[in-house]
Amino acid sequence: MTRPRVVVTGVGVTSPYGLGQEAFWAGLVAGRCVIGPVTLFETDGFRSRIAAEVPPDVAIRRASRRRPRGDRLAIAAADEAITDAGLTRAELAPAGIVVGGIGGGMLEVETWYWRLQREGVDDPARRTALRTVLPTAHAELLARRYQTTGPKETVVLACSSGSAAIGLAADLIETGVTPIALAGGVDALTRICFMGFNALKLLDPEPCRPFSRDRRGMSLGEGAGFVVLEDAARAAARGARPYVELAGYGLTTDAHHMTAPHPDGEGSARAMVEALERAGVPAAAVGHVNAHGTGTVQNDQAEALAIRKVFGPESVLLTANKSLIGHTMAAAGALEAVSTVLTLVHGVVPPTANLREPDPEIPFECVAGAARRVRLEYAMSNSLGFGGQNLSLLFRRIPDRRGTGAA
Amino acid sequence: MFVTGVGTVSALGVGVGADVVEALARTPAIGPIRAFPTAGLRSHLGAEVGDLTPYLTPEEVRRLSRVCQLAVVACRLAMADAGVEAGALPGLGLVLGSQWGDFRSSEEFARGYLARGPLGLSPMIFPNTVMNAMAALAAINLGARGPMLTVNQAGIAGELAVARAAGLVAAGRAPAVLAGGVDELCPIVFRELTRLGTTSPRGAGPEGCWPFDRRANGTVLGEGATTVLLETEDSARARGARVYADLTGVAWGNLPAPAHGFPTRRRRAPAVIRRALAGAGREPAEVDAVYLTGSGDPTQDVCELDLIGVVFGTPGASGPRLTALTPLAGDHAGLGVLAVAGAAVATLGGGRLPPLPDLRTPVRGGFAFATNGGAGSRSAQTVLVHGLARGGGHVALLLERAGAARRERAAA
Numbered sequence: 123m124t125r126p127r128v129v130v131t132g133v134g135v136t137s138p139y140g141l142g143q144e145a146f147w148a149g150l151v152a153g154r155c156v157i158g159p160v161t162l163f164e165t166d167g168f169r170s171r172i173a174a175e176v177p178p179d180v181a182i183r184r185a186s187r188r189r190p191r192g193d194r195l196a197i198a199a200a201d202e203a204i205t206d207a208g209l210t211r212a213e214l215a216p217a218g219i220v221v222g223g224i225g226g227g228m229l230e231v232e233t234w235y236w237r238l239q240r241e242g243v244d245d246p247a248r249r250t251a252l253r254t255v256l257p258t259a260h261a262e263l264l265a266r267r268y269q270t271t272g273p274k275e276t277v278v279l280a281c282s283s284g285s286a287a288i289g290l291a292a293d294l295i296e297t298g299v300t301p302i303a304l305a306g307g308v309d310a311l312t313r314i315c316f317m318g319f320n321a322l323k324l325l326d327p328e329p330c331r332p333f334s335r336d337r338r339g340m341s342l343g344e345g346a347g348f349v350v351l352e353d354a355a356r357a358a359a360r361g362a363r364p365y366v367e368l369a370g371y372g373l374t375t376d377a378h379h380m381t382a383p384h385p386d387g388e389g390s391a392r393a394m395v396e397a398l399e400r401a402g403v404p405a406a407a408v409g410h411v412n413a414h415g416t417g418t419v420q421n422d423q424a425e426a427l428a429i430r431k432v433f434g435p436e437s438v439l440l441t442a443n444k445s446l447i448g449h450t451m452a453a454a455g456a457l458e459a460v461s462t463v464l465t466l467v468h469g470v471v472p473p474t475a476n477l478r479e480p481d482p483e484i485p486f487e488c489v490a491g492a493a494r495r496v497r498l499e500y501a502m503s504n505s506l507g508f509g510g511q512n513l514s515l516l517f518r519r520i521p522d523r524r525g526t527g528a529a
Numbered sequence: 530m531f532v533t534g535v536g537t538v539s540a541l542g543v544g545v546g547a548d549v550v551e552a553l554a555r556t557p558a559i560g561p562i563r564a565f566p567t568a569g570l571r572s573h574l575g576a577e578v579g580d581l582t583p584y585l586t587p588e589e590v591r592r593l594s595r596v597c598q599l600a601v602v603a604c605r606l607a608m609a610d611a612g613v614e615a616g617a618l619p620g621l622g623l624v625l626g627s628q629w630g631d632f633r634s635s636e637e638f639a640r641g642y643l644a645r646g647p648l649g650l651s652p653m654i655f656p657n658t659v660m661n662a663m664a665a666l667a668a669i670n671l672g673a674r675g676p677m678l679t680v681n682q683a684g685i686a687g688e689l690a691v692a693r694a695a696g697l698v699a700a701g702r703a704p705a706v707l708a709g710g711v712d713e714l715c716p717i718v719f720r721e722l723t724r725l726g727t728t729s730p731r732g733a734g735p736e737g738c739w740p741f742d743r744r745a746n747g748t749v750l751g752e753g754a755t756t757v758l759l760e761t762e763d764s765a766r767a768r769g770a771r772v773y774a775d776l777t778g779v780a781w782g783n784l785p786a787p788a789h790g791f792p793t794r795r796r797r798a799p800a801v802i803r804r805a806l807a808g809a810g811r812e813p814a815e816v817d818a819v820y821l822t823g824s825g826d827p828t829q830d831v832c833e834l835d836l837i838g839v840v841f842g843t844p845g846a847s848g849p850r851l852t853a854l855t856p857l858a859g860d861h862a863g864l865g866v867l868a869v870a871g872a873a874v875a876t877l878g879g880g881r882l883p884p885l886p887d888l889r890t891p892v893r894g895g896f897a898f899a900t901n902g903g904a905g906s907r908s909a910q911t912v913l914v915h916g917l918a919r920g921g922g923h924v925a926l927l928l929e930r931a932g933a934a935r936r937e938r939a940a941a
Binding site for chain 2: 167168219223224228232235236239240249250252253256257258262263265266269270271272273274275276277278279280286290293294296297299313314317318319320321322323373374375376377378379380381389392507508509510511
């Protein structure tokens with residue numbers, strides 16, 4: 123039986139650039155790094171004190187002030203994706219909702235717990251934050267908001283959570299479980315995450331420099347990215363204009379180390395090969411890889427080795443969005459997927475910031491300085507997560523379809 | 530898709546498939562919590578797992594957090610039960626469901642900072658605060674290099690993990706996937722759930738776990754991990770695997786419901802159960818027994834029975850026999866997978882259906898609750914595992930005797 127093709131018919135973003143995919147894309151293409159001092163919580167005494175926060179006017183909308191920050195980020199992005207897809211409530215009803223999350227409502231629980239431990243004040247109003255502390259709170263909220271009846275899932279694959287949600291949602295469509303899905307990832311900055319990466323000495327005191335010779339670690343960020351995926355035939359039947367096709371994805375595990383990638387990128391390479399094989403696409407057809415590119419010495423090296431294994435040296439153009447908006451954790455894979463989708467649609471690869479001197483060990487051209495206009499048929503987005511979780515999404519451009527600036 | 534291995538760690542005991550029948554025949558393992566003080570709280574009962582050190586290396590005892598220990602032991606037991614050595618199944622996948630993950634480590638990590646500032650932070654603890662730590666450690670332990678997922682969900686994380694694992698196999702992403710659920714009894718989670726009024730006793734009455742009984746007044750928490758190995762027929766046959774059961778119907782979805790609540794009566798539509806039956810080509814009348822969530826939350830129990838009643842009717846003794854494992858091992862993410870193991874090994878394989886041990890006055894009539902240890906029950910051919918969660922999460926898993934389902938398919 124032929125599996126249905128899966129297309130992206132809507133995208134939505136809440137990012138450190140603000141609300142919406144237009145602000146996101148404009149910021150990426152301009153190469154505007156928005157990593158700055160953390161304001162959400164105290165950072166005294168830490169090696170790194172910066173991150174990319176979502177602007178206050180976006181993150182704290184009056185109508186939803188009482189919701190956890192992560193939920194607010196998720197709602198804004200998911201609403202945009204659904205509106206963008208032009209879905210009616212009835213068309214959305216059978217949708218699966220697959221969300222990648224890590225922190226859930228932890229930021230608000232931390233606020234309660236910090237006060238309890240430091241001042242002995244057990245604020246009952248803040249204690250209820252425990253009801254939404256789990257990562258699953260986002261999917262619960264969205265399913266309730268849209269009254270959907272399809273599969274409702276929350277997946278935690280560390281930094282690959284958001285991209286995994288997209289891939290797994292595509293599986294739901296390909297295997298006939300549901301014809302439509304809302305999928306993505308969300309994370310708000312939390313103290314625990316910020317403290318943890320500081321404790322691991324993986325944060326750069328300055329904005330991160332992926333693929334740079336002098337890179338010293340990552341920078342954190344926050345946000346949410348969602349896409350609407352649909353069976354291509356169903357999308358065509360309702361007159362939707364897809365952005366791109368999700369041609370395939372690969373999901374593998376290193377089974378090597380809790381916090382370090384396999385040094386030769388073996389697991390990541392398998393994920394990329396799996397994505398290509400399932401799409402039936404040769405490696406040579408892929409012109410661009412949106413890299414995981416955290417800026418840590420180990421990650422960038424292992425990922426470059428993996429890309430070289432799969433695509434050969436100097437064969438694909440790289441970019442690393444994290445140099446601009448930080449590592450948005452569970453949202454990262456989803457936001458980078460959206461970036462890859464828009465790259466195919468507009469024919470423009472956003473630049474990598476802070477890349478003053480490319481690492482000579484990394485044999486690829488990383489777009490630096492200014493965005494690059496280029497015609498692409500296929501583009502890949504990579505994610506690598508703690509625990510050795512590798513995810514590669516492969517997108518295919520749909521000629522003469524949606525978008526404003528196709529090359 | 531076959532169930533070929535079982536590993537379980539719960540208050541009922543630690544073991545493999547062969548141990549499940551005996552474990553489910555034991556008296557309920559719920560008792561006063563010993564691991565941490567509960568003085569001053571309304572709830573004091575739980576179902577605790579005993580000493581795990583015989584199943585772990587000294588290094589694992591020292592380095593792994595408790596919930597990671599639970600996961601690793603259950604995964605290892607299931608693989609041993611299936612006769613598979615670490616790394617021997619190429620592309621082995623792993624899906625673990627958990628509600629709370631390693632919340633204990635999150636608190637310990639935060640306490641380090643609050644006590645000593647940045648110098649009090651442990652880089653060793655931090656990775657455990659990410660919920661995929663249990664699966665990642667298990668994957669390293671087993672050499673599982675295929676797709677690995679951690680599914681977070683309240684109430685039915687284990688059932689959802691099995692459904693998702695089946696989905697990975699169906700999508701051709703792995704020939705075999707280890708699927709399980711894991712949670713631990715953690716002091717801060719226990720305390721706060723008690724204060725939020727989730728656990729028994731809610732309101733008046735004694736503390737206890739009596740799902741579907743008029744005395745039900747909240748859930749009793751447990752802990753543990755249970756995993757099952759799911760394999761394609763080709764994979765199982767190629768290695769001559771023993772088959773416990775055939776997972777023939779899998780469906781999961783959402784019933785629109787209020788936050789942390791359950792769908793109104795008008796919206797109690799059992800489409801998920803019907804999809805699982807249709808996927809297996811079965812009629813409701815062919816289902817011999819149902820393992821229910823049976824949390825002991827009165828609203829949830831009634832909602833679950835309403836869903837079952839819509840599909841199977843309320844014919845009394847001639848309907849499928851209903852049971853739940855919560856009174857035996859307490860509510861935790863591993864319990865739904867223990868139900869899958871119980872359905873496969875004890876009910877389909879051994880003709881035993883664990884009873885609801887102390888059901889006196891059912892909240893709904895017309896159902897055939899298992900109350901007598903399975904005596905007099907039909908020789909089961911088809912068993913449904915049913916999961917319902919706060920917020921409307923809904924899972925249905927249909928298991929059949931492997932030979933029977935295969936013979937029928939061949940005849941068709």
